Structure formats: C-alpha cells, structure tokens
Amino acid sequence: MEKFEKVHGVAAPMPLINIDTDMIIPKVHLKTIKRSGLGVVLFDEMRYHDHGGENEEFVLNKPAYRATEILVAGDNFGCGSSREHAPWAIKDFGIKVVISTSFADIFFNNCFKNGILPIVVEEEHHAVLMEDAHKGENARMTVHLEDQQITTSDGVVIAFEVDPHRKHCLLNGLDDIGLTMEKDHHIDKFEDHASQARPWV
Amino acid sequence: MSPKTLYDKIWDAHVAHEADDGTCLLYIDRHLVHEVTSPQAFEGLRMAGRPVRAPEKTIAVPDHNVPTTADRVNGIENPESRIQVEALDKNAKDFGIHYYPVHDVRQGIVHIVGPEQGWTLPGMTVVCGDSHTATHGAFGALAHGIGTSEVEHVLATQTLIQKKSKNMKVEITGKLQPGVTAKDITLAVIGETGTAGGTGYVIEYCGEAIRDLSMEGRMTVCNMAIEGGARAGLIAPDETTYGYVKGRPHAPKGAQWEAALNWWKTLYTDDDAHFDKVITLRGEDIAPVVTWGTSPEDVLPITATVPHPEDFEGGKVDAARRSIEYMGLEAGQKLSDVEVDTVFIGSCTNGRIEDLRAAAEILKGKKVKDGMRAMVVPGSGLVRAQAEEEGLAEIFKEAGFEWRLAGCSMCLAMNPDQLQPGERCAATSNRNFEGRQGRGGRTHLLSPAMAAAAAITGRLTDVRELM
Numbered sequence: 001m002e003k004f005e006k007v008h009g010v011a012a013p014m015p016l017i018n019i020d021t022d023m024i025i026p027k028v029h030l031k032t033i034k035r036s037g038l039g040v041v042l043f044d045e046m047r048y049h050d051h052g053g054e055n056e057e058f059v060l061n062k063p064a065y066r067a068t069e070i071l072v073a074g075d076n077f078g079c080g081s082s083r084e085h086a087p088w089a090i091k092d093f094g095i096k097v098v099i100s101t102s103f104a105d106i107f108f109n110n111c112f113k114n115g116i117l118p119i120v121v122e123e124e125h126h127a128v129l130m131e132d133a134h135k136g137e138n139a140r141m142t143v144h145l146e147d148q149q150i151t152t153s154d155g156v157v158i159a160f161e162v163d164p165h166r167k168h169c170l171l172n173g174l175d176d177i178g179l180t181m182e183k184d185h186h187i188d189k190f191e192d193h194a195s196q197a198r199p200w201v
Numbered sequence: 202m203s204p205k206t207l208y209d210k211i212w213d214a215h216v217a218h219e220a221d222d223g224t225c226l227l228y229i230d231r232h233l234v235h236e237v238t239s240p241q242a243f244e245g246l247r248m249a250g251r252p253v254r255a256p257e258k259t260i261a262v263p264d265h266n267v268p269t270t271a272d273r274v275n276g277i278e279n280p281e282s283r284i285q286v287e288a289l290d291k292n293a294k295d296f297g298i299h300y301y302p303v304h305d306v307r308q309g310i311v312h313i314v315g316p317e318q319g320w321t322l323p324g325m326t327v328v329c330g331d332s333h334t335a336t337h338g339a340f341g342a343l344a345h346g347i348g349t350s351e352v353e354h355v356l357a358t359q360t361l362i363q364k365k366s367k368n369m370k371v372e373i374t375g376k377l378q379p380g381v382t383a384k385d386i387t388l389a390v391i392g393e394t395g396t397a398g399g400t401g402y403v404i405e406y407c408g409e410a411i412r413d414l415s416m417e418g419r420m421t422v423c424n425m426a427i428e429g430g431a432r433a434g435l436i437a438p439d440e441t442t443y444g445y446v447k448g449r450p451h452a453p454k455g456a457q458w459e460a461a462l463n464w465w466k467t468l469y470t471d472d473d474a475h476f477d478k479v480i481t482l483r484g485e486d487i488a489p490v491v492t493w494g495t496s497p498e499d500v501l502p503i504t505a506t507v508p509h510p511e512d513f514e515g516g517k518v519d520a521a522r523r524s525i526e527y528m529g530l531e532a533g534q535k536l537s538d539v540e541v542d543t544v545f546i547g548s549c550t551n552g553r554i555e556d557l558r559a560a561a562e563i564l565k566g567k568k569v570k571d572g573m574r575a576m577v578v579p580g581s582g583l584v585r586a587q588a589e590e591e592g593l594a595e596i597f598k599e600a601g602f603e604w605r606l607a608g609c610s611m612c613l614a615m616n617p618d619q620l621q622p623g624e625r626c627a628a629t630s631n632r633n634f635e636g637r638q639g640r641g642g643r644t645h646l647l648s649p650a651m652a653a654a655a656a657i658t659g660r661l662t663d664v665r666e667l668m
C-alpha cells in the first residue's frame with residue numbers, strides 16, 4: 001500500500017448527515033470482481049441525472065471541487081452496507097481524507113485498509129472545517145498525519161486523534177495480512193488450545 | 202474476578218494475541234462468504250500465493266445476485282451477475298470451502314443458511330463480508346460485518362485485527378401487545394437511539410420481551426443492530442436457543458453436544474457487570490411501526506403522521522426535508538393514508554418461516570388489492586419447502602402474491618427484482634435508503650404482518666384492524 005504522509009489539497013463540503021454506502025456507490029456497481037475504476041461512479045445517483053449527464057448542482061461536479069482530495073461530511077458518514085466498494089470509489093476518485101463528527105464502524109475500518117484517513121472531529125471544529133471547505137479551490141486544507149493536525153486555508157490548526165497502530169500502518173504503507181502472519185505462532189497456539197477447550201467448533 | 206458481560210466473555214475466549222496498545226488478534230470460528238464482497242479477496246490470496254487457513258470453518262453461498270424467478274435454472278441472464286456467481290463457484294472449489302450452489306435446495310441468504318445448517322452456535326465469533334452478519338448474535342455469538350480487505354485477512358489468517366467495543370444494554374421489559382413483533386422492537390429501538398446511537402458499542406438485548414421471542418424473532422432483532430450503528434447485537438443463549446440448534450446438520454452431537462451445552466450455559470452477563478450505556482423500553486409501549494423517511498431511524502407508530510422537518514434539530518432538519526421530498530410525502534399526512542404499489546416480504550431480516558407464517562395468517566382468505574405487485578421471497582430453499590409443506594405457499598399464491606425462489610432479491614435490488622423511480626414499497630427488509638430498492642424507489646420498512654395488511658388494503662395499514 002502507498003505510504004500516507006501529508007495531504008495538501010481541495011476540501012469539498014457535504015453537510016448532509018447519514019450519507020450511506022448506497023449513496024456513495026449504488027449496488028449496480030457492486031457487480032465488479034475488481035477493486036479499481038470505481039471513481040467515476042462515486043456518489044452516482046447524486047452526481048448524475050436519471051437520464052445520464054452530470055448534475056451541475058452536485059458539489060464534486062462544480063469546477064472548484066473536481067480535484068477534491070479532502071471531504072468534509074455530515075455526521076454518521078458511511079452508514080449501511082459493509083461494501084468496501086465505497087472506499088475503493090472514494091480512493092479512485094482521488095479523495096484521501098474524510099472528516100466528519102462520526103463514522104459508521106465498518107466503513108471507518110475499511111478506509112484504513114485502503115490508505116484513506118477518516119478523521120473524527122468535535123462539532124465546533126467540524127463547523128470551522130465545513131466553512132473552510134465552502135471556500136472552493138483556492139482555499140486548500142492541509143492534513144498532516146505524523147503531527148495529527150489539520151490546517152485550514154486561514155492557518156487555523158486543529159488536532160485530531162488516530163489509533164497508533166493504524167497511524168503506523170498508514171505512514172509506512174503496511175499490509176495487515178503480512179503483519180498478522182508474523183504472529184502465526186500465536187494463532188497456532190490459540191488453535192491448539194481452542195481445539196481442546198471447544199472441540200465442537 | 203470482576204463481573205463480565207456476555208460480550209466480555211466471548212471476546213476473552215477468542216483473543217489469540219493482544220498488543221501493548223490493546224489491539225487484538227481475534228480468532229474467527231465461522232467465516233461466511235457470498236459472491237459480492239469476496240471476489241477481490243480470493244484474487245488477493247491468489248496473487249500472494251496464500252491458501253485459506255481454515256477451509257473447514259469457511260462457508261459460501263451465492264445470494265445477492267441470484268434471480269428469484271423459476272427460470273433461473275437456465276442460468277443467470279445478467280452477464281456481470283453471472284460472472285460474480287461463477288467466480289464464487291470457482292473460488293469455493295479451488296480453495297476447498299463448504300459451498301451451497303444456486304441449485305442446491307439449501308441455498309439461500311447467507312444469514313439464514315448459516316443458522317439453519319447449524320454452522321452458527323452460541324459463543325462463537327462469526328464474520329461475513331456483509332453488514333447484516335449481526336443476525337447471528339441471536340445465538341449469543343459475536344457476529345459482525347467486515348469489508349473485503351478483512352475478508353481476505355480472515356481467509357488468510359482466520360483472525361481479525363480488532364479493538365474491543367464498549368458494552369451497551371438494550372432491555373425490553375414486559376410483554377408485547379397483539380400485532381407487535383420482533384421487527385417492531387428492533388425498529389423502535391433504532392427510532393430511540395438513532396442510526397449512530399450504537400456506534401462504538403456491542404449491544405446485548407435482554408428483558409422479558411426478548412426472552413419470549415423465538416429464535417426467528419431474535420434473529421430479526423439482532424439483524425438490525427447494525428442499522429443502529431452497533432458493531433454487533435447479542436442475546437444470551439437459553440433453552441430456546443439450544444432447542445433450535447439441536448439436531449441441525451453441523452451442530453455438535455453426543456458427548457460433544459453435552460460438552461458444548463456445559464460451556465454455553467456459562468454465557469450470560471454476570472450480575473453487576475458494567476454497561477457503558479443502557480436503554481430501556483417497555484414492551485407494552487411498542488406499537489406496530491413503519492418508517493416514513495430514508496433512514497432506519499425515521500420510525501413512527503402506524504397511527505402517527507409524517508413529521509415536520511422543523512420538529513427536528515441540527516443536521517436532521519435538512520435531512521428530514523430531503524427525505525420527505527424524496528419519499529413524495531407531505532408533513533402532517535397520516536401514515537395510514539400512504540398508498541403503496543409494491544409489497545416485498547423476504548430478506549435476512551424477515552425471510553424465515555415464522556415471518557411467512559405471520560404474513561399468511563393475515564392474508565388467509567384475502568386478496569392483494571387490484572393493480573398491486575406483491576412478492577414473497579423465502580430466505581432459503583428449505584424455508585420455501587417448509588412453507589409449501591405447511592400450506593403457506595398456497596395462501597400467498599391464492600391471495601395474489603408471487604411465490605419466488607430464495608435470495609436477497611428486492612432488499613437491495615442487485616438482481617432483477619427492483620422498484621421503478623417513484624414506486625412505493627412496503628418492505629420487510631432492513632434499509633430504506635434513497636435508491637436502495639431501485640433508483641428513485643421509495644421504501645417503508647415494517648413487519649411481515651404489516652406488509653400483508655398493506656397488500657390487502659393498498660396502503661400502509663395498522664395490522665390490528667385486520668386481526
């Protein structure tokens with residue numbers, strides 16, 4: 001996985017709460033057996049008209065936000081289905097950071113597996129970042145993972161929390177499976193023990 | 202020893218390794234797999250030359266994409282769906298995992314097949330690349346959905362990297378009123394907590410009204426724990442659980458059954474165990490409910506009216522305005538005046554035999570209103586066969602319902618069963634999101650009995666009027 005250090009780019013505002021994974025990527029696009037190429041259908045039903053053609057009102061279709069790298073979204077972002085196609089589409093579009101007041105659990109986990117940093121901030125900070133995101137392409141936000149800081153286009157600095165293990169994996173582009181396989185002997189030991197304790201499993 | 206919750210006990214029994222920062226490797230007892238969230242995971246294994254670590258604990262069944270019409274014996278027409286199902290056929294064979302192919306009578310929705318075949322047992326850890334894995338919590342198993350990267354991780358290592366969630370108790374006291382079901386309980390709880398209310402928690406459901414539920418009802422309750430944002434929902438195993446499990450094809454037998462039972466009987470929350478959050482509802486206060494909006498938290502009794510956006514606070518004001526517009530409703534309109542075009546009975550929430558019995562009970566001797574589309578999609582081939590044996594299929598067919606083959610069907614509309622833009626559906630499924638049942642489709646979630654009532658009258662209806 002690519003290493004994640006710092007993002008300096010356009011932030012787009014999506015204040016709607018409860019943006020679910022069906023909105024992020026509708027099921028018609030889940031029939032792929034690949035991970036790539038889903039950016040074009042990100043937010044499909046909001047982004048395109050029923051008869052095809054872009055909806056000019058949708059934030060990511062506006063000229064200022066076509067190169068968005070940071071999404072500032074409403075509460076409970078990513079609720080619903082476990083589909084990893086949601087972070088795949090976000091990543092493929094070019095978005096590397098999503099900021100909200102809360103995320104749904106499975107979506108939150110899925111982001112880290114794909115080199116996306118989901119950041120939870122308090123409501124007052126969220127309001128500042130949302131306002132900054134409304135300023136368009138000339139107002140770029142910076143997200144620095146090592147320092148755990150977001151800097152707005154006005155230079156306001158907001159600190160954020162991130163799980164140390166996940167931070168380490170993102171910074172170093174580490175693959176979870178490889179890391180876990182290094183602990184293989186612990187899994188062997190557990191299986192030996194469990195097969196005695198609960199042989200019916 | 203400090204008192205433990207049921208969740209604490211199952212968690213502690215499955216930690217294979219704990220790092221200094223509390224990150225654990227949690228051992229997984231059962232891994233369920235379906236065709237939509239697994240192809241990329243198997244591809245990852247192939248590219249890295251890794252086998253499936255525990256194929257005997259891995260069970261696959263196609264459900265999301267499969268057509269539910271009788272002509273599916275001729276193959277799947279949609280080429281993309283066909284490729285996904287064929288990929289699962291091949292992956293199951295290549296990696297040597299248990300498999301129920303489309304034409305097997307045991308095929309069905311993964312969360313119905315697992316319990317039915319006795320794969321799901323109390324005290325287990327169960328995962329699947331599907332958010333409704335929470336269903337299996339009904340057995341006192343720690344069960345939750347995972348993404349495709351985690352599917353690959355479990356296939357390769359039989360573990361997940363996890364941090365422990367907090368404990369939440371949802372107690373439903375007393376008895377339910379006539380016409381009120383497990384679906385009404387689970388929707389009422391989400392109405393109370395909101396869709397993010399359970400985020401960061403594992404819920405244990407308890408109380409008399411939960412104890413009184415059958416396993417089918419308990420699965421309905423736990424199934425929607427995820428819609429409340431919780432990682433998992435749990436119900437402590439008891440005689441009802443053991444009675445359901447005993448004799449199933451993959452349940453333990455003989456001396457193993459006795460040994461298992463001894464352990465299962467220790468799986469309860471100790472007195473004085475700590476819960477970080479507690480919600481209590483009185484069973485008597487729960488009414489038959491429906492959803493009016495596009496989030497499962499938009500729940501109201503069927504006797505209520507569509508709310509005004511201004512009744513809410515914060516971001517919910519705009520969300521409610523958007524929902525009401527999308528749903529084609531008006532604030533102040535009586536929910537029981539809302540006319541529907543389609544009725545869908547099925548899904549991992551309500552596609553079990555008891556659900557079909559409850560709907561058939563209301564439909565007996567009645568007809569679906571003229572011009573409506575109504576369909577029943579049993580949750581598995583075995584549920585379907587049992588319903589035919591019990592005469593339920595005849596009741597549905599005589600009433601004017603389509604009697605389909607097993608699959609996820611119109612719950613998420615990945616197969617040909619979809620709503621058209623603007624069509625309105627009374628559905629026993631679990632999500633009323635925009636476009637969930639087809640682009641522009643409008644979904645009202647409710648119980649099987651309420652769905653049957655809507656089919657008869659052509660509008661959202663208080664089932665108690667037909668009882």
